[in-house]
Amino acid sequence: GGIVVQKISASEATEILKSWKELFFKLKEKDTRLASNPKDLRQIANSIRHKELGNSCCVHGIIEFSNHCTQRCLYCGLNSGKKAIKRYRMAPDEIIEAAYDNITGLGFKALVLQSGEDDWYDADKLVYIVNGIMKRSPALIILSIGERDENLYKKLYDAGSRGVLLRFETSNESLYSEFKPGRDLKGRISLIEKLRDTGYLVMTGFQVGLPGQTQDDILKDIELTASLGTEMFSFGPFIPHPDTPLAGHNASESLDLAIDTIARARIMKPDAKILVTTALETLDKEEGLKKGLMAGGNSLMINVTPAKLRRFYDIYPGRASIDMEVKDQVDKVLRLLKDIGRAPTDLGL
C-alpha cells in the first residue's frame, strides 16, 4: 500500500534477504511455469496477475471484535432481527492486546478490525483502540466497521488507521434496498468515495450469487468496483444463512461464479489487488483458496479473532478455519502459497 510500517536495520534486512534468496527464485520459477500457456478464462486471468504483479501475495490478519449490529441485512446472520445468537464485544484493551500478539508474535503487518455496525464503539473508543495499537505495535490497520459517520472515519485516519474494507454488496439499486432495509446504494458509494478521497486505502467489492442477481448485474458490479479507483477488491460468494430471510435460496453456483468474477475483474483491471475470501474456502474447503489464487487473486486473510469468540461471528454458516489455531492457519497458508509458487508479504516468517 505504499506505507512504511516499520523501519529495520540494514543488517536485519540483509539477514532476511539472505534467508529468502534461494526460495524466492524457486517460487518465482514455479509461478512462471503455472502461469504459462493460459487456455481458459481463469488461466488467462492468472497469467495477467503474474505479468502485472509477480508472485507476491499479501496475507492480512482479521480480528472480528464485535458481532453486535444495528442493521437488518437480509443475507447476514448477524442482522439485528436475529435473537438466537450470543452477542459479544471485545473490550478496547482486549483488542489492542490481541493486535499486539498477532503483530509482534506472528509478524502480521496488516490487520483488519471487523465488526457489525456497532455504535457502542463510538469515536472515542475507536480512536483509543487505533492509537493503542499504533503506539504498541504499529501496523497497517484496516477498518471494517460498516457505514459509520464520515467524521468518525476522519478521526480514525488521524489516529493512524490507513485502510477501510467496505463492500457495496451489489450495484443493483433495487436489490440493494431490498437486502439492506433503510439504506440506499448512493449513500454507500458516496461514503466509499469520501473514504478514498480522505486518503484511505479502500477495499471494496460485492457478493456473488445473491438472489435475483443476474449475470448482467455481476458485470456491472465488476465495472463499478473497477471504476471506484480503490486500492483492493473483495468478492465473495453469497452463502445462505439458515436463520435469515434468504435461507431457502439455492446458491450452488455461487462458488464458480465468484471465482469467475475474480478472473473477470483481473482482466478488467490488470493491476488490481484482489482478495480471495474465506467464503470461497467455506464452499470448497480443500481447493477454494487455491482456485481463487489461480484465477487472478493475489491476497488472503487469516482469522486471528480469539478462538473462543470466532463461532459467534456467524455471518454465514460453516465458516472455514474457525477451529484452527492461528499458527496452524498460517502454516496452512504458507504451504498453499509455496505449492503454487507465491511469496507471502505482510507476514513475518
Ligand code: 5AD
Ligand atoms: N454470505 C456471504 N457473505 C456474506 N456477508 C454477509 N452475509 C453473508 C452471507 N450470507 C459479507 C458481506 C459483508 C461481509 C463482512 O460479509 O459482503 O460485507
